[in-house]
Amino acid sequence: SQTIHQWPATLVQPVGSPLSLECTVEGTSNPNLYWYRQAAGRGLQLLFYSVGIGQISSEVPQNLSASRPQDRQFILSSKKLLLSDSGFYLCAWSLSGGSTDTQYFGPGTRLTVL
Amino acid sequence: AQSVTQLGSHVSVSEGALVLLRCNYSSSVPPYLFWYVQYPNQGLQLLLKYTSAATLVKGINGFEAEFKKSETSFHLTKPSAHMSDAAEYFCAVSARGGGFKTIFGAGTRLFVKA
Numbered sequence: 001s002q003t004i005h006q007w008p009a010t011l012v013q014p015v016g017s018p019l020s021l022e023c024t025v026e027g028t029s030n031p032n033l034y035w036y037r038q039a040a041g042r043g044l045q046l047l048f049y050s051v052g053i054g055q056i057s058s059e060v061p062q063n064l065s066a067s068r069p070q071d072r073q074f075i076l077s078s079k080k081l082l083l084s085d086s087g088f089y090l091c092a093w094s095l096s097g098g099s100t101d102t103q104y105f106g107p108g109t110r111l112t113v114l
Numbered sequence: 115a116q117s118v119t120q121l122g123s124h125v126s127v128s129e130g131a132l133v134l135l136r137c138n139y140s141s142s143v144p145p146y147l148f149w150y151v152q153y154p155n156q157g158l159q160l161l162l163k164y165t166s167a168a169t170l171v172k173g174i175n176g177f178e179a180e181f182k183k184s185e186t187s188f189h190l191t192k193p194s195a196h197m198s199d200a201a202e203y204f205c206a207v208s209a210r211g212g213g214f215k216t217i218f219g220a221g222t223r224l225f226v227k228a
Contacts (some may be wrong), residue, residue, distance in 0.1 A: 044218040090157055102148070108155070
């Protein structure tokens with residue numbers, strides 16, 4: 001069966017510090033991968049998606065970036081965090097070429113920028 | 115282009131009462147429709163999905179949703195609410211064959227009173 005991991009689970013960082021959140025998927029090959037942000041009381045905002053190694057599409061211009069160094073690894077980064085980067089970050093995967101587009105979510109990372 | 119609107123950011127029901135969470139969508143092509151549930155500080159879990167088979171879709175935990183094309187709706191119902199149903203619920207839409215973008219609604223938080 002497939003599983004998706006995210007770490008860390010929680011993170012408190014000062015403004016201006018760097019960020020690295022990691023997501024890995026097990027039990028499937030060549031998945032589509034996604035990063036979402038969920039701000040308090042708001043829905044999900046798609047930040048990045050990837051259909052393959054090194055292939056990243058950005059949905060929202062911001063100070064975040066994403067990378068996919070391996071097939072089942074997806075990393076979200078920032079060089080300098082802003083207060084507005086606080087939120088709950090969710091990684092998700094779906095089958096490549098999947099006909100129903102169901103997404104499977106990780107447990108999330110709670111990021112607080114102070 | 116696609117969009118989804120969830121009517122009511124908060125819904126409160128008594129235990130044992132009917133649960134009705136409303137979702138309307140807009141899509142220029144035949145859609146896939148989803149309901150996800152999110153428990154506090156966790157990722158989203160798929161409750162059910164519509165992919166052009168039966169218009170009445172049954173999901174986990176006794177939930178079901180009916181696809182009504184004429185009303186562009188996909189409302190989520192459960193005949194009898196349980197305390198464990200308290201969570202946030204997200205309606206989502208994606209385009210068949212559209213690949214990678216699933217649009218999520220803003221979410222509806224369900225409260226269940228004893």
